[in-house]
Amino acid sequence: xxxxxxxxxxxxxxxxxxxxxxxxxxxxxxxxxxxxxxxxxxxxxxxxxxxxxxxxxxxxxxxxxxxxxxxxxxxxxxxxxxxxxxxxxxxxxxxxxxxxxxxxxxxxxxxxxxxxxxxxxxxxxxxxxxxxxxxxxxxxxxxxxxxxxxxxxxxxxxxxxxxxxxxxxxxxxxxxxxxxxxxxxxxxxxxxxxxxxxxxxxxxxxxxxxxxxxxxxxxxxxxxxxxxxxxxxxxxxxxxxxxxxxxxxxxxxxxxxxxxxxxxxxxxxxxxxxxxxxxxxxxxxxxxxxxxxxxxxxxxxxxxxxxxxxxxxxxxxxxxxxxxxx
Amino acid sequence: xxxxxxxxxxxxxxxxxxxxxxxxxxxxxxxxxxxxxxxxxxxxxxxxxxxxxxxxxxxxxxxxxxxxxxxxxxxxxxxxxxxxxxxxxxxxxxxxxxxxxxxxxxxxxxxxxxxxxxxxxxxxxxxxxxxxxxxxxxxxxxxxxxxxxxxxxxxxxxxxxxxxxxxxxxxxxxxxxxxxxxxxxxxxxxxxxxxxxxxxxxxxxxxxxxxxxxxxxxxxxxxxxxxxxxxxxxxxxxxxxxxxxxxxxxxxxxxxxxxxxxxxxxxxxxxxxxxxxxxxxxxxxxxxxxxxxxxxxxxxxxxxxxxxxxxxxxxxxxxxxxxxxx
DNA sequence: AGCCGTTGGTAGAACGATATAGTAGAACGA
DNA sequence: TCGTTCTACTATATCGTTCTACCAACGGCT
Numbered sequence: 126x127x128x129x130x131x132x133x134x135x136x137x138x139x140x141x142x143x144x145x146x147x148x149x150x151x152x153x154x155x156x157x158x159x160x161x162x163x164x165x166x167x168x169x170x171x172x173x174x175x176x177x178x179x180x181x182x183x184x185x186x187x188x189x190x191x192x193x194x195x196x197x198x199x200x201x202x203x204x205x206x207x208x209x210x211x212x213x214x215x216x217x218x219x220x221x222x223x224x225x226x227x228x229x230x231x232x233x234x235x236x237x238x239x240x241x242x243x244x245x246x247x248x249x250x251x252x253x254x255x256x257x258x259x260x261x262x263x264x265x266x267x268x269x270x271x272x273x274x275x276x277x278x279x280x281x282x283x284x285x286x287x288x289x290x291x292x293x294x295x296x297x298x299x300x301x302x303x304x305x306x307x308x309x310x311x312x313x314x315x316x317x318x319x320x321x322x323x324x325x326x327x328x329x330x331x332x333x334x335x336x337x338x339x340x341x342x343x344x345x346x347x348x349x350x351x352x353x354x355x356x357x358x359x360x361x362x363x364x365x366x367x368x369x370x371x372x373x374x375x376x377x378x379x380x381x382x383x384x385x386x387x388x389x390x391x392x393x394x395x396x397x398x399x400x401x402x403x404x405x406x407x408x409x410x411x412x413x414x415x416x417x418x419x420x421x422x423x424x425x426x427x428x429x430x431x432x433x434x435x436x437x438x439x440x441x442x443x444x445x446x447x448x449x450x451x
Numbered sequence: 452x453x454x455x456x457x458x459x460x461x462x463x464x465x466x467x468x469x470x471x472x473x474x475x476x477x478x479x480x481x482x483x484x485x486x487x488x489x490x491x492x493x494x495x496x497x498x499x500x501x502x503x504x505x506x507x508x509x510x511x512x513x514x515x516x517x518x519x520x521x522x523x524x525x526x527x528x529x530x531x532x533x534x535x536x537x538x539x540x541x542x543x544x545x546x547x548x549x550x551x552x553x554x555x556x557x558x559x560x561x562x563x564x565x566x567x568x569x570x571x572x573x574x575x576x577x578x579x580x581x582x583x584x585x586x587x588x589x590x591x592x593x594x595x596x597x598x599x600x601x602x603x604x605x606x607x608x609x610x611x612x613x614x615x616x617x618x619x620x621x622x623x624x625x626x627x628x629x630x631x632x633x634x635x636x637x638x639x640x641x642x643x644x645x646x647x648x649x650x651x652x653x654x655x656x657x658x659x660x661x662x663x664x665x666x667x668x669x670x671x672x673x674x675x676x677x678x679x680x681x682x683x684x685x686x687x688x689x690x691x692x693x694x695x696x697x698x699x700x701x702x703x704x705x706x707x708x709x710x711x712x713x714x715x716x717x718x719x720x721x722x723x724x725x726x727x728x729x730x731x732x733x734x735x736x737x738x739x740x741x742x743x744x745x746x747x748x749x750x751x752x753x754x755x756x757x758x759x760x761x762x763x764x765x766x767x768x769x770x771x772x773x774x775x776x777x
Numbered sequence: 778a779g780c781c782g783t784t785g786g787t788a789g790a791a792c793g794a795t796a797t798a799g800t801a802g803a804a805c806g807a
Numbered sequence: 808t809c810g811t812t813c814t815a816c817t818a819t820a821t822c823g824t825t826c827t828a829c830c831a832a833c834g835g836c837t
Binding site for chain 2: 142144145146147148151152157159162166167168169170172173174176177180181189190191192193194209210211212235328329331335360361363364386387389390391392
């Protein structure tokens with residue numbers, strides 16, 4: 126068009142206050158500029174940070190983010206995904222990290238595009254064509270544990286929630302890798318997860334860590350250090366230590382994984398393994414966008430590197446001077 | 452219809468895998484089962500909790516929640532609201548609590564329904580027809596401060612961020628009310644907010660509190676207690692105390708407002724004023740739904756009561772034994 | 778004069794639902 | 808038998824776009 130014509134049109138748009146109806150546009154084109162985001166619970170700070178990262182990346186691409194709290198319940202997850210699909214939302218990011226993505230199978234067949242957040246490469250075997258984005262969870266678990274070993278710890282506990290997630294398994298494997306490498310025998314009594322009765326709602330992840338850590342710290346030969354499945358669990362472990370009159374890191378060293386903002390605020394500041402959340406969020410949205418542009422292609426898995434962030438919750442083990450009461 | 456016919460129809464639905472296109476439905480009916488949620492940043496745990504509460508309430512009503520992080524920037528806020536409106540989303544919940552809602556004016560005229568979260572009754576004067584939901588912020592500030600006074604404190608500081616929000620003003624007024632009631636003179640040097648250069652991104656609220664509290668705690672006649680604008684600020688204040696070698700609550704008592712989960716995890720557990728977040732979220736969604744049903748009616752303002760939650764971050768003032776270094 | 782490309786403008790079908798109207802047959806009571 | 812109501816079904820317009828096709832006007836070219 127001639128520049129002059131463009132100007133005239135824009136003038137008319139301005140005068141009439143015309144705004145195109147996206148709804149009508151969607152009906153015609155089939156494309157909706159929204160993506161779904163399924164997290165266990167945004168009330169959990171680490172998922173909040175994740176939601177924020179995804180939103181930043183989505184905004185850059187002109188996509189709105191529709192939020193769903195799955196509470197790690199496959200039924201809820203499926204229902205949300207189905208509703209998203211009904212709304213015309215074709216791409217969703219799922220961060221609940223379950224082993225089995227089967228509950229999405231028929232939706233994927235109906236055109237749903239899935240990007241798993243935090244699922245790692247372990248999806249390879251599954252026959253669902255699902256892209257994924259993740260930090261190298263095994264390495265994260267390894268780095269956390271290795272740090273404790275390097276500080277001189279030998280009895281190192283591991284706390285997590287109950288939920289059977291890929292990331293949990295991978296991080297735990299990293300923990301075992303590090304112990305094996307240092308030729309420290311694996312001791313099942315040092316690995317504790319919160320009781321199943323606790324439920325799977327991630328809103329209370331820290332409470333899970335607290336309960337699990339308490340169990341570890343009250344046994345006879347208690348560990349001198351604890352690696353947490355994530356920062357919330359580690360923070361819970363710190364709370365458990367306090368509950369028992371133990372001082373961190375003097376009596377117990379604790380490391381987390383994720384590097385949430387909170388870790389810098391608590392006392393002592395939490396030593397942790399950094400997860401590049403912004404980059405992960407961006408990668409997830411990028412994968413989705415790529416699928417919007419062209420459907421086909423083998424599943425892609427983006428795995429980013431974690432790195433250790435040393436703060437003050439872990440130090441060399443002190444001499445055992447007394448045993449925690451209760 | 453006859454039951455038999457219903458069955459036949461449902462069978463056909465099942466066989467064909469028919470799902471009604473909500474997009475098409477919207478085009479015809481004009482109604483979209485989604486609401487917008489604008490928070491400063493979900494990465495901030497208190498907004499995360501709020502988003503979760505809203506989502507729970509929305510889910511009950513079959514509404515999806517579309518998320519926007521405003522970063523307290525009116526421009527961003529407006530842009531999000533406009534985009535929501537283009538998507539057909541008519542109702543949004545805004546929780547940035549600015550004094551001036553003017554940037555939404557034309558959108559409201561175009562049909563946008565606004566519910567202000569955390570704005571209190573102070574909206575009454577404004578000519579925008581906006582419902583609101585809020586805890587009684589003045590009372591919250593009062594309760595926090597009153598608790599410190601009851602414990603015996605006389606020099607009580609107040610820390611907050613820079614942003615000029617209604618809730619900030621109200622809580623600060625509550626702080627002043629309590630002091631006046633106890634006939635303690637107001638001392639401006641005891642009120643500190645983070646420097647404006649810090650930006651308004653609530654993601655770092657705790658850091659704001661830390662900076663502001665540090666300023667308070669390093670002055671000559673430092674306060675024996677600090678009330679935080681919210682829990683994140685209070686947590687930041689705790690961190691500042693630690694930075695200076697002060698022990699909470701022995702050397703400084705600290706109370707927050709909000710009652711976020713985190714408050715129970717830190718050491719010492721945070722004494723705070725509870726904000727009934729679930730009820731607030733539900734009230735906000737209820738107001739929106741009511742407007743969907745019938746447009747008209749004077750603005751309604753729902754104000755819920757806060758209450759004190761005593762934990763361990765505040766105690767009677769000890770004797771001043773030493774002065775913080777640096 | 779006839780042909781071409783550029784530009785502006787018009788017209789109609791389609792997307793998938795809702796809304797309204799209308800038809801036809803069955804069932805019912807008077 | 809007639810009129811009424813219930814039920815099942817059909818038909819058409821509409822929401823506000825996008826897409827495709829087509830037409831008209833204009834200048835420059837052969």
